[in-house]
Amino acid sequence: MYLLLQQLINGLAVGGIYALIAIGYTMVYGILFFVNFAHGDIYMLGAFCAFFVFTFLGIEVTGGAITVSQFLIALIPSMLACAALGVVIERFAYRPIRNGSRLSAMISALGASIFLSNAATYLFGSQTKPMPKLFAGKYFTVGSATISYIQTAVLIVSLILMILLHIFIKHTKLGKAIRAVSDDQRAAVLMGIDMDMVISATFAIGSALAGAAGIMVGVYYASIYPTMGGIAGIKAFTAAILGGIGNIPGAMLGGILLGIIESLGGAYISFGYRDAIAFVVLIIALCAMPTGILGKGRS
Amino acid sequence: MNDKSIALFENVVTKYGWLLFIIIIILVPRFVISDYVVHVLVLIALYTILAESLNVLVGFTGQFSLGHAGFWAVGAYIAALLMLRAGFSFWTACVVSMAAGYLAGLFLGIPSMRLKGDYLCIVTLGFGEIVRILAMNLEVTRGPMGLPGIPSPEIGEFVFDTEKSMYYLCWAAAFLTIYATGRMRHSKFGRALMSVRDDELAAVSLGVNIAYYKVHAFGIGGMFAGLAGALYASWTTFISPDVFQFSDSANIFCMMILGGLGTIAGPVLGAFLLAGLPELLRGFAEFRLIALGLLMIALMIYRPGGILGSYDTAGGVKKIRRRRIEREADTNVT
């Protein structure tokens, strides 16, 4: 029973991270109908950004610890930097081929991903870098399940960001424009919505969330490396598809669900097969519901 | 030049181009002493097989697959295990690998009957990852330690244990793949695949059983990737799960696209570009992959059909048609 609780908590924390990254995939897909493979690398750069902020602040990164305020100080500039990066990538790699086929957009995105991860390897070195810990070693117990502060923090920050996004999308003018474009692009343009603006905003928001996920993973595992975007990107993409790509609540749901499935599978079936279990579930889920759980039904 | 003479010109270039290419490939080891260059060329041969077989899926049939490294891994592991544990000769192991690749393809093809585009993408991607994770965890594959000491192919007394001998063997297999896919393109089977790619509904209305063709496109793609896997295992004598990553699937996919989707020469060119150039530019170490990323973006902006491609991807077609309809409408008014 407590094992189950423990795994649920672990799954929720990881799932929150997946959800944050998945939102970026799903928002871009909802508007431009292609998979932004560079998204995972933006997440990686978010983590590195935080690393440099910590170094700049003079915090000991190896085995060091940070306070909540230091974490927030790093979070804001990293998110901003990622947002800017997302906008720049869209401007140079995707905008010129916006009217082309989805296949070329996909290849261009793969190119951008290769560029970013290798540029990062070149600039920062390929070795793993240490990150300082937040709430190092602190935890509380529920029965025999241990729940660390950091897990709780990750979950809370993810939830706050998702709620902020929800408010933004539902109640601001720009948010409504994004929804409109995602619903019917032509009608939105005819209504005078500036497509370029909406697309830039979409990339900025998605990338900022990915950046936030990057920092949280950094302080969660206390290590970062230039190729960390690869597997996390795949997982988040999986989460986006599982929830029904193009659908923001779907991405959140898919992320949390994937996190939980993974940690339960890892605990009850086999830790080595943890990642495989997630994919098997995904394949079965897709064959049963070809457009994901909350999918738009568009093929 | 009118369209007819262009077609004729292309025919001649294609025919003699291939002949010239074969001759060059045969002669290269005579003039290149460096084992390293030969090594890179073997790698290119294997990637040619992989890209060409993926082309059957994506280029001919229009089924996205980002899990081709999975078939490659299936072929490599099955061949290696049969040779190491069951004492099979390379040749039998190779045939079994191809059969296994084919079956794995049929199996992966089943979801393709229901899923399209990005959903199919993620399922194939998942397949590749599942295969890798299996190889990582199964006892028989020895997990991350991999399988060392895989024997080389032998014919009687002759052992393919040098770079040059493997070079000929792998290029022979590559040409076999190129020949087979080229022939297939002009057969009933290949035409049916292309009809599925261009318009599923129209294909069905003409009696094409699209489920059958999609599944078998996966099967044939998997079969040749299995061949590449068996050759790879025997060539490097060591395989581990690290070799068959998602990035390899993506890499193979890019080779196929960059050269020219749906063409026969395209994937070969793509293999040379993406497997060859980075190796030859080793002096520039980190820059080569950075440059590769930029090159891919630039190509998609300036030549979205690939270097040799004339094939218009869906978006392009729609645009052309719309323009045409508009023009027709204009002429009708006047």
Next chain:
Amino acid sequence: MSLSVNSISKAFGGVVALNNVSFSVEQGSIFGLIGPNGAGKTTLFNIIAGVFRPTAGSILMNGAHLEHEPNYLRIDRSIARTFQNIKLFHNLTVLQNIVIGMHTKLRRPLIESFFHTKRWRAEEAMARERAMEMLTAFGLADRKDLPARSLPYGEQRILEMTRALVTESKVLLLDEPAAGLNNVESGRLVDFIRMIRDKMGRTILLVEHDMNVVMKVCEKLVVLDHGEKIAEGEPKDIQKNRNVIEAYLGRKFANETEC
């Protein structure tokens, strides 16, 4: 040949698109399926063509039930179709488009194409020859090596029909063949459809909006409204049918014409 539609009903979720529609198409006739927008004629057309399965009822072709057969077997039942928004294989040449029309007629297995066996070559040569014959007959012979997407709209329509004809199916289903054509072109279309029937002996069932074309070419009509059959008969009778006028123009207009 006999094609009959027996008490077909179709519901999408809770919406009833077709309710108990029956009719039969005589061999060698040109049969029209008409009705105002949303009458269910496209749904019925798609059921006959095998795209949808009916909720109830049956489609009989020479006594065989077709309603639950997979879509791709329609050709084996000798039923071919065209599409309202022309569906060609855009990246393939005009000739290849036609040859795919002979898909079910080509029997040699894939393996023979690798070795270019004599039988395989003979079959391919036969297919090309037959395709060229058809292209010549419909004036597209000099376009044979062009990609289908490069043809002008009118020729794309002809190519699509040629492709359906080369299947040698007895029944040809035409989905709004006059869509996008101007007056001159639809005039030519009428001659073309008659020629297919007269010279090639095909039975034609068409769905069409353009009443000019329908009245000129069809010999028998079925009129649908709100998923029900409201009239059946020859064009001149249909034109006077009160139910039909009401469905198209409203009750008020129907009363006025009667007075």
